[in-house]
Amino acid sequence: MLKRENHVEIDRRKFYKTVLALVVPMALQNLINVGVTAADVIMLGAVGEKALSGASLAGQIQYIMTLFLFGLTSGATVLTAQYWGKGDHDAIEKILGMAVKAAVCVTALFTVAALAIPELLMQIFTSDPVVISEGVKYLRIVAFTYVMMGVTQAYLYIMRSVERVVVATVVYLLSLICNIIMNAIFIFGLLGLPKMGVAGAALGTLCARILEVVLVAVYARLFNREIRLRFKYVLHTDKILFRDFMQYALPVVVNEVLWGLGTAANTAILGHMGSAAVAANSVAQVARQLATVVSFGLSSAAAIYLGKTIGERKTEYAKAYAKRFLILSVIMGALGGAVILAVSPLAAAALTLTGTAKEYLKIMFFVMSYFVVGQAINTTLVVGVFRSGGDTRFGLILDMTTMWCCSILFGFLAAFVFKLSVPVVYVILMSDEIIKIPITYKRYRSYKWLNDVTR
Template identity: 40%
Template sequence: MRKRMQLQGFGKRDFNRELISLVIPIALQNLISATVISVDVIMLGMISQSAMAAVSLAGQITFTLTLFYMGLSAGASILTAQYWGKKDTPTIQRILSIACVFSLCISILFFLSSFLIPEALINLFTNDPELIQYGSRFLQFNSFSYLVMGLSQMYLSVIRSMENAKLGAWISSLCLILNILFNAICIFVLYPSSPELAIPAVALATVLARMIELACCMMHSLTKGTIRFRLPVRDRIQRNLLKDFLKYTLPVQGNYIVWGGALTATAAIIGHVNSDMVAANSIASVVKNLAVVLCGGIATGGSVLVGKYLGQGEMAKARYAGNHMCYYALFFGVIAGCTILLIKPLVYSMVNLNPVAQSYLNGMLYINAYYCIAKSFNSTTIAGIFPAGGDSKFGLWCDTVVMWLIILPLSYLCAFVWQVSPIFLYFVISLDELIKLPIAFTRYRQFKWLNNLTRNFT
């Protein structure tokens, strides 16, 4: 294989150069996006443990909406990367239009439910009256951000698949800086000792930051972009593209819903154990998500390259790229796990938890250290390489079996029947990635993901 790659004038140095040009800005964008989602929880945690836990639970609704965005983005990215390999920009324009229509419809549904029945939604995750009051208030105000998030996410994902990852990093950086600034004003200047007032103010700060994010995307689209926000054109080409979009998006979307629904269900189980575990889990989740951002960058950036090579018909390059992505995923997964262990003292100094919650957090961070290694490999293969080559159904059945037939029933029994300790319950909940690791590796070695998905429309 190495000899073949050298005959084509392509080797490890060429691949690494292309990968780094994508991974660094994508990892930065993932870091910033994770921080934007988490910054409300972290900053409110500086004034009230209850406010932090409540906003963390309200964030489960935003997380569920984000799953739909992730599925739509993945479907758009699969086709965009391969058509980018053919340099077919008009077709990519059509893909963006399709993705935006679907994302807007879903955003409106989530906005209406979160604005009209916030208490009912928060009640799904906890029966603590104070958490329900704080969480529903945050959710109702934050729901306005849903109306703009989808469009910006679709645009940035398509641009990223055209190997312009720096734009997303710049826009996300601006969004993060503004969000932190607005939050600081609300928490430390306007309402330093009033969590009931700080919570809706922080939600509105997030809404404003998201609106600015969309404005930046629209400005780039109108001035420097090769694709723009446009309504779909109804013709034969669009109908064929819609069929392809649904064919490759629906399994990925189903995978994200199955996976995310299971995570939401585990959050509900944790929420019904006690509020201390909710608070500890909210911090542990933030730390875990921040630790694996580079791994996510490898998965996303590598999938763009795999899709591009497949669209060009370069199967050997795609296979070479996939092999090296797996090596890098394991390596940086270990780095992520070690990072969690190293920053534990910093995490303890940043949040205000009672002794019980802090003891829970200590155990959770140790568990997350091993979790990151398996998570890195699985996200690179199941969410990156496989969908890039059209093998998008594997993740759906894998997560359905592992999460819904193994992890969730076992977690329910541990929490409410056997009533194990909170840390052992968290250990059981975190077993999913370890179970999926050998399954994902076996599927990768079958190379069923080496497929060119493009059509010739000209």
Template identity: 35%
Template structure:
């Protein structure tokens, strides 16, 4: 699998070493994310925010100790990064278990509670969840394909893109927070049957998400140099390329706030998962990836231009989402008291 993303054997070997260890974290992360998402659905977001913040610092500290071997710890490199991720996800799971055991009364987290569910909800669950699962799966494959295109151009580009992703991941906290707020607020209004308020919420979040995109753009531009200072051992060429990547990412962030809030927040929150799936998957695979392939291997453009064209689909997503939301065609009430 790693050979899909890079042809450099040393890079492939490092990737394999990382994946062999970090795979343990996926199960831990899945369990904790399920629980904290359930808490967020009932408007309890403080505990998840606190735990994810703590998890970030656990990961940061473990990386500092284990990647570079500081304070007498072994110098493990990429394996140390994988171990740090495992510790961070384990921290999340332990916090979820403790909170469920001693503080939460509505959403339980024991093994018996996990497997004790309402079987009559299974058809509705699959009807609603399959488009979301499919969307996220196809989206992940598209992102992986984007990385493969960049990696196949030059292995050095992967390092620069990885550095730039630090800035992107940092500001995406703002974007994801806005999207999650839109999901909860929209879903609650739909469940109450107040459809006019749902439409008002959708329009309001579109405006708010535009401001979040502007803020995210400014933050990326501001932290470009501080992010590069965290990597003193990389070459000047890699740093310059990472700086250019972050500049492109800043421009993309102007649109990402609206895109993420519209698809993940408003459309999914209102029950319009099937349309969200068609927009997200269709635009990425029919517009973004083909444009990126043409830019990389036919037009032979510089890698920063290739990265831009790989995300060119975001413009079409926004146009289709705004049209859908402003026309009010996205409200699908699946709550039992109204759907029946």
């Protein structure tokens, strides 16, 4: 069925069919990634609150690292999706080489830090000595997964930008299965092994990352003939493309890191308000990730689909498709909020938490139910629509103002100056996505994000 929008006729059936083919595998990937975190939370929740809090806070180090990686790969996607629409495979292979090299450098730095100063890193997030001890056990093992994670994420994200989305789903699904099995064996001491608790969760993650690298290497070597990972492009960088890469990738890296540091700052603020707040927040964050798997898949689909359309120089079509993605983001956000409200009583009943932590959890789930609606809209526009056209600086400015100058600043004051309760502090910390909505919508309507960035 054809419908006229923005002075062009779009085939809605074809549009939704193509978007569905992109969103479903990427939503599954996001769900699988959440599953890895959820497996740790559920199994360590059965061990105890301190073990759960230690692993959760130690995971913030990896979380910040993945935001560096996501920034690099998202910046690369700005270029690769448009070059894909243009049909320039050689440029895409050069960008892939740059992305892999950058990912190795970033993850190597995090590996060294996690192995050399784990106690210092944990003290950023909590002052509880038992939680710090548990987190250090986790970090000293999981640090060896960082470089492997960097290589696989860089490769698979570039493949996604050229519409090779199923391979990542298969890799991450097999990794999740491996992680759950190994977690159960090591954490609870199955098959005659000793119970390892939080260290067992880290070992399970290590086994899963090794499997990911092997699967990606097999795919790259035997099955992917169109876009190859060429070591000459990893070692030798095209200077012109590198300038483009830095122009569009650097603001995304800084944006993602600031956003990630903001999320980590939220966790740190709550971390200094007691282990009950940390445990409840770790569960609430898993629920948020679970509720936004489709929304984040939608934003990635928008970046790929619109980037390709802009690369083909179909500007009016890009405007019409962007409107469709915005409508879908509202629907997906509302559904995500409903999911959070539905699972709230189940989560409180299933986990071994203190009474205080369970009370916090109920309030946090309610806050998350409307937070994910704002996050769905903002992520689809900022990460998907705007970045598809090379508008990577707007998101950086947006997060600097709404997150750091509003929610985090006032949340910090509420917690440590005015000594307000955990629920009140949490509402303030989670207010940024709601503040962003009118600002991002105004930017969308201006069409300043729509640019062809290929050479």
